[in-house]
Structure formats: C-alpha cells, structure tokens
Amino acid sequence: MRYIIIGAGAVGGTVGGRLAQAGHEVVLVARGAHYAALRDGGLRLRTADGERTHRLPVVDGPEALGPLRADDVLVLAVKTQDGTAALDAWCDRPVAGGSTAAERLPLVCAQNGVAGERMALRRFQHVYGMCVWLPATYVEPGTVAAAGAPLTGILHIGRYPSGTDDTARRIAGDLEKCPFEAPVVADVMRWxxxxxxxxxxxxxxxxxxxxxxxxxxxxxxxxxxxxxxxxxxxxxxxxxxxxxxxxxxxxxxxxxxxxxxxxxxxxxxxxxxxxxxxxxxxxxxxxxxxxxxxxxxxxxxxxxxxxxxxxxxxxxxxxxxxxxxxxxxxxxxxxxxxx
Missing domain, CATH: 1.10.1040.10 (N-(1-d-carboxylethyl)-l-norvaline Dehydrogenase; domain 2)
Known part of the structure; x- marks a missing residue:
C-alpha cells in the first residue's frame, strides 16, 4: 500500500516518516513554507533514536499527484478545522482503473476530536478512525520532532462508525513495523x-x-x-x-x-x-x-x-x-x- 499523508505536520510527518523508515511507500502533502522545505530538503524527523532525513515525494495538493492508485491509503492528518477543505479536494480525485477516491479508497482520520470521521463519511465510503496517542511537535518548516520512547506512539484504528476489517488490519500491520503499537478495535470512537x-x-x-x-x-x-x-x-x-x-x-x-x-x-x-x-x-x-x-x-x-x-x-x-x-x-x- 502507498500512504498519502494529507497534512504532514507534527502527527502526519511523524507517521509518514516512520512508515518510510520501515520501507513503506509514502507521499507527503503540505502547504506553504513547509511544502517548500520538504520539497527542497526532505523531511527531518527527530526522534529518541536520532534524527533522520527522509527524501519523500511531496505535493501541495491532489492535482500535483495525478490519478490515484487502487492501493492508496489516504491519511487525513490536518487539524479538524481544515478537514472540510481537504476532504473536498481529495474526494473526487480519479483512481486508476475507474471510480473516485471517495468511492474506492480507505481514508483514515488521524485527528483530535470526534467530528472528522463524520465529516469524512459524508464524502467517503470507507472511513476509519484513528485515536492518536503520539507526542509530536512541528519544529520549523521541514522539521518534526517526536519524543516518545520506547514507542513513538499508540494508534488505535477501526472502521467508522464501528467494526474492523482486513484493511484496518493491514494498515495496523504496517504501522507495527515502525515503533508504533496499532491495536485494531471495533469501537475506535470509544477511544x-x-x-x-x-x-x-x-x-x-x-x-x-x-x-x-x-x-x-x-x-x-x-x-x-x-x-x-x-x-x-x-x-x-x-x-x-x-x-x-x-x-x-x-x-x-x-x-x-x-x-x-x-x-x-x-x-x-x-x-x-x-x-x-x-x-x-x-x-x-x-x-x-x-x-x-x-x-x-x-x-x-x-x-x-x-x-x-x-x-x-x-x-x-x-x-x-x-x-x-x-x-x-x-x-x-x-x-x-x-x-
């Protein structure tokens, strides 16, 4: 699976960087000075085990990426107040082989609060909630720090409004190849x-x-x-x-x-x-x-x-x-x- 991290700030940058470090394909989505820094110098991720620079594909919006792939996973990591604009930008993007992102691709809401999933379900058919327990900081454009140890974070994941499936288990399996614990739960909103x-x-x-x-x-x-x-x-x-x-x-x-x-x-x-x-x-x-x-x-x-x-x-x-x-x-x- 390819992970498209929509909002590569503190949480998104940490998740994207750790996934890339574990060998997964990752695309970062960012704006403004952060986008320019990621494009020009890569993602600098500071963690308890040192600093690494990840030179990953980065775009400032879906148009720059072109058609999406059938194995893409969209990870929504923008603040909830920015969620509607992000969802609207990505939901109608075409997916190779037919249909749109909203119809075909999983979208994971890696956000605080409980409103993001409901916003997403108005547009996307396959929505997953993620409870993010991850101490991370946006340091400056291009640099994110995550100071958790020995785990970088604990990320409960499940379908929204409830349930589990193979997609949730595959995403959790990829996250657990990183220094994350990712329990798959049928009641993610309770968390x-x-x-x-x-x-x-x-x-x-x-x-x-x-x-x-x-x-x-x-x-x-x-x-x-x-x-x-x-x-x-x-x-x-x-x-x-x-x-x-x-x-x-x-x-x-x-x-x-x-x-x-x-x-x-x-x-x-x-x-x-x-x-x-x-x-x-x-x-x-x-x-x-x-x-x-x-x-x-x-x-x-x-x-x-x-x-x-x-x-x-x-x-x-x-x-x-x-x-x-x-x-x-x-x-x-x-x-x-x-x-």
Whole structure:
C-alpha cells in the first residue's frame, strides 16, 4: 500500500516518516513554507533514536499527484478545522482503473476530536478512525520532532462508525513495523471520546501555558466534569482512565533530545505558529454542542472555546493569559449560567 499523508505536520510527518523508515511507500502533502522545505530538503524527523532525513515525494495538493492508485491509503492528518477543505479536494480525485477516491479508497482520520470521521463519511465510503496517542511537535518548516520512547506512539484504528476489517488490519500491520503499537478495535470512537476528554485541557494550556500548577489543573478538571456529564446524557461511552492506563502503561515516555521540558500540545503549537485558527470548536466546542443538544450547561467549555478562538483570530501569544484571569472569566460565565 502507498500512504498519502494529507497534512504532514507534527502527527502526519511523524507517521509518514516512520512508515518510510520501515520501507513503506509514502507521499507527503503540505502547504506553504513547509511544502517548500520538504520539497527542497526532505523531511527531518527527530526522534529518541536520532534524527533522520527522509527524501519523500511531496505535493501541495491532489492535482500535483495525478490519478490515484487502487492501493492508496489516504491519511487525513490536518487539524479538524481544515478537514472540510481537504476532504473536498481529495474526494473526487480519479483512481486508476475507474471510480473516485471517495468511492474506492480507505481514508483514515488521524485527528483530535470526534467530528472528522463524520465529516469524512459524508464524502467517503470507507472511513476509519484513528485515536492518536503520539507526542509530536512541528519544529520549523521541514522539521518534526517526536519524543516518545520506547514507542513513538499508540494508534488505535477501526472502521467508522464501528467494526474492523482486513484493511484496518493491514494498515495496523504496517504501522507495527515502525515503533508504533496499532491495536485494531471495533469501537475506535470509544477511544477517541476518551482522548477528547483529555484534550479539553488544550485550550487552557494554549492560552495560559503548559499545565504545571494546581490552578490550571483545577480548571481542566472542571471542563472535564462537564464533558463527562454531557457524554453520560448523550449515552456515549468513553474508554475509562483505568483501561487507557492498562493499555498504554509505560509504553510511551517523554524523552527530550536536549534536556528541555516538554512543550505544549497541538493547540498551543497553533497559537505559537500564529496560524490564525485553532481546534477549540472541535474539542471544547464538541462538549458545548452536546450540552446544548441534551440540556446540560457547559459554561467552562464555552469560555475555553471562545477565548481560544479569540487568541487564534487575534494572533495573541500562546500562554499570555494568566490562569487567574481565565478562571475569573469561567467563574463569571458559570455564575451567569446558574441564574
């Protein structure tokens, strides 16, 4: 199989680089300065076992690749807010031998949140969810770092909305030739909803800095409590923290390359890069949406969604609001919601 990594940033670049290192055929899809750097100098992937440069085919869109092959696997690794544009760009691309990508090819959603798969299923017939447990960072154009060890990541995969098949098992087999563990599960969205609850901290981290103090963690716990309440009201099951710990245990440890502390996650990276967008609508915003559908107040997640979006839109610096300031906004919204 040939893997087309749509969005060769932190996650996509790491998955694509590791697959290439294991001997698999990979095409990277990127934009702007990152595309130019990948084209001219290759993908520099820094991992706990050293830095490697992978000189792989890279395109800035489907037109540059030409007709797709029947053995292609599309891996959607863009942020969810960029998902619709990417899906629309690739779904009608012709596949050699007849039909289109949407009709014939598997599409794997390697994204945070739970909305990407539903977006994809509107267009693609064969959709797979992937729960990405992979500490990775976009360092600069052309360079991605993944500091997990001894495994680079754990990537649960399954059909969407549920089930497994030979394609999922073949993809998992290829990933497990790399330093990944890739369990094939019939209930992949249960894992993704559990990851969603953890990702409710992303907005807190993005606007106030990496969570190290009790106050920031307390704010995250309030957001998570709302998330757990709305999932219960909606009848949605998420993998328990105990089950996650049993599966992941100590398989991934943070192994910094230079002795530095761990940086921020995906939302923090979006603000740091000044992209102008952030995934808060599909993390905290997912909880707000479910709360409105099921009559559960979600003032904490609403404030986190709103503030994170303001930071992104105004290109404010990551970590430039204090936890106390953010908590005050949450408390005011919570008091208003209680009236």
């Amino acid at each position: 993704k909803y559990a990851k969603l609850l953890g990702n409710l901290a992303n907005s807190v981290e993005a606007v106030t800095g990496v969570l190290t103090g009790d106050d920031g963690l307390a704010l995250y716990r309030r957001a998570r409590a709302e998330g757990e309440a709305v999932l219960a009201a909606a009848g949605i099951e998420a993998t328990s923290e105990d089950e996650q710990h049993r599966v992941r245990a100590d398989k991934i440890r943070f192994a910094p390359f230079d002795g530095s502390a761990r940086g921020g996650g995906s939302s923090w990276q979006s603000l740091s890069r000044g992209t102008g967008t952030i995934e808060a609508d599909y993390l905290n915003g997912e909880i707000v949406l479910l709360g409105r559908l099921h009559g559960i107040p979600t003032p904490v997640n609403e404030v986190l969604r709103r503030v994170a979006n303001t930071f992104a839109r105004e290109r404010r610096a990551a970590g430039s609001m204090t936890v106390a300031e953010l908590t005050a906004l949450v408390d005011a919204e919570s008091a208003y919601a209680a009236d």
